[in-house]
Amino acid sequence: MSTCEFESLEKTLETHIPEEELKEVKRILYGRETMPLDLPSCAQEAASKRDFELKGYRFEAAEEQLRPPRRTRVGLIQNRIVLPTDAPIMDQINAMHSRIGEMVEVAAMCGVNIVCFQETWTMPFAFCTREKDPWTQFAESAQDGHTTRFCQELARKYNMVVISPILEREELHSTMWNTAVVISNSGNVLGISRKNHIPRVGDFNESTYYMEGDTGHTVFQTQFGKIAVNICYGRHHPLNWFMYSMNGAEIIFNPSATVGALSEPMWPIEARNAAIANHCFTCAINRVGTEHFKSEFTSGDGKKAHHDFGHFYGSSYVAAPDGSRTPGLSRTRDGLLVVEMDLNLNRQISDKWSFKVNGHAFIYCELKVIGKTCSC
Numbered sequence: 449m450s451t452c453e454f455e456s457l458e459k460t461l462e463t464h465i466p467e468e469e470l471k472e473v474k475r476i477l478y479g480r481e482t483m484p485l486d487l488p489s490c491a492q493e494a495a496s497k498r499d500f501e502l503k504g505y506r507f508e509a510a511e512e513q514l515r516p517p518r519r520t521r522v523g524l525i526q527n528r529i530v531l532p533t534d535a536p537i538m539d540q541i542n543a544m545h546s547r548i549g550e551m552v553e554v555a556a557m558c559g560v561n562i563v564c565f566q567e568t569w570t571m572p573f574a575f576c577t578r579e580k581d582p583w584t585q586f587a588e589s590a591q592d593g594h595t596t597r598f599c600q601e602l603a604r605k606y607n608m609v610v611i612s613p614i615l616e617r618e619e620l621h622s623t624m625w626n627t628a629v630v631i632s633n634s635g636n637v638l639g640i641s642r643k644n645h646i647p648r649v650g651d652f653n654e655s656t657y658y659m660e661g662d663t664g665h666t667v668f669q670t671q672f673g674k675i676a677v678n679i680c681y682g683r684h685h686p687l688n689w690f691m692y693s694m695n696g697a698e699i700i701f702n703p704s705a706t707v708g709a710l711s712e713p714m715w716p717i718e719a720r721n722a723a724i725a726n727h728c729f730t731c732a733i734n735r736v737g738t739e740h741f742k743s744e745f746t747s748g749d750g751k752k753a754h755h756d757f758g759h760f761y762g763s764s765y766v767a768a769p770d771g772s773r774t775p776g777l778s779r780t781r782d783g784l785l786v787v788e789m790d791l792n793l794n795r796q797i798s799d800k801w802s803f804k805v806n807g808h809a810f811i812y813c814e815l816k817v818i819g820k821t822c823s824c
């Protein structure tokens with residue numbers, strides 16, 4: 449595991465930029481200032497004891513005459529794997545369950561309503577190896593697998609919606625998918641959202657394992673707002689975010705696994721731009737750490753074979769429809785980002801900028817040109 453990784457952009461800015469200039473720098477980089485969210489001291493203490501970063505922010509909306517505020521708290525969890533990648537599979541899964549369990553307990557202390565974990569959170573991101581065995585053994589049923597049952601317990605215990613992205617094994621045909629299981633705060637599986645764009649870039653050899661998802665752009669009505677899940681590589685496709693939003697999503701989660709050398713310059717832009725373009729909140733989550741694999745693998749680029757994928761740079765953040773965003777979590781540490789948002793902001797910004805109205809009209813005209821009608 450690399451110990452000399454750069455910790456975070458925010459830390460560097462805060463260390464080197466004089467206070468009076470820092471405010472302006474942050475305004476230009478991050479938009480309207482996100483206020484810190486007061487989190488209970490018991491949560492701060494537990495996070496520090498359990499060795500993870502805990503940060504809280506809130507996005508406000510203007511007061512309206514006819515609608516009360518619609519405040520929701522989301523929790524984004526980023527973490528490294530707990531055990532080495534060659535430990536017995538069930539031990540690896542159980543170790544991840546217990547790590548996430550203790551982080552979700554802190555999320556509950558912070559009043560989180562919807563929590564989302566990183567992409568394929570129960571396993572190392574082993575698709576770089578192109579080996580089927582043992583990695584396919586991490587795949588589980590989305591409906592009633594070990595991990596879904598674990599998340600249902602969390603959901604019931606803490607009255608929290610849980611988004612659990614796993615490697616799914618669909619029992620009927622033994623097919624695998626990269627799937628987010630969405631569990632309501634009463635513990636029922638509300639449904640699933642399968643990754644619909646599979647990367648063929650760098651060491652992301654995921655097409656060796658699973659196909660493009662077949663669940664469309666599903667939006668889930670929860671007690672705390674309408675949510676959707678656009679898994680990792682899906683964030684590079686503006687139309688993907690657009691379709692979730694056209695189907696009514698107020699918050700779109702983007703659980704990811706991505707490495708610095710490949711995508712870091714894109715990371716702060718894509719989910720944020722999606723929030724702006726679609727008048728919604730977006731939540732980008734990336735794992736942390738460097739994962740080592742026993743067998744060497746090549747990247748098909750003429751370079752030497754290697755045992756690791758590179759550094760997963762964390763930096764999870766939330767973006768709002770007005771273009772503002774929270775600072776990111778660290779590039780190196782496990783972390784929980786708690787963000788309170790007033791969902792009324794979506795319509796307020798839509799009324800101001802009207803991007804979605806234009807998008808709607810655009811689709812309608814395009815369909816008319818190709819001779820199809822639609823109900824949207």
Ligand SMILES: NC(=O)NCCC(=O)O
Pocket residue numbers: 567647652679680681682704705706707710711
């Ligand atoms: N997990 C995944 O889809 N990664 C692809 C690389 C990226 O999109 O940054």
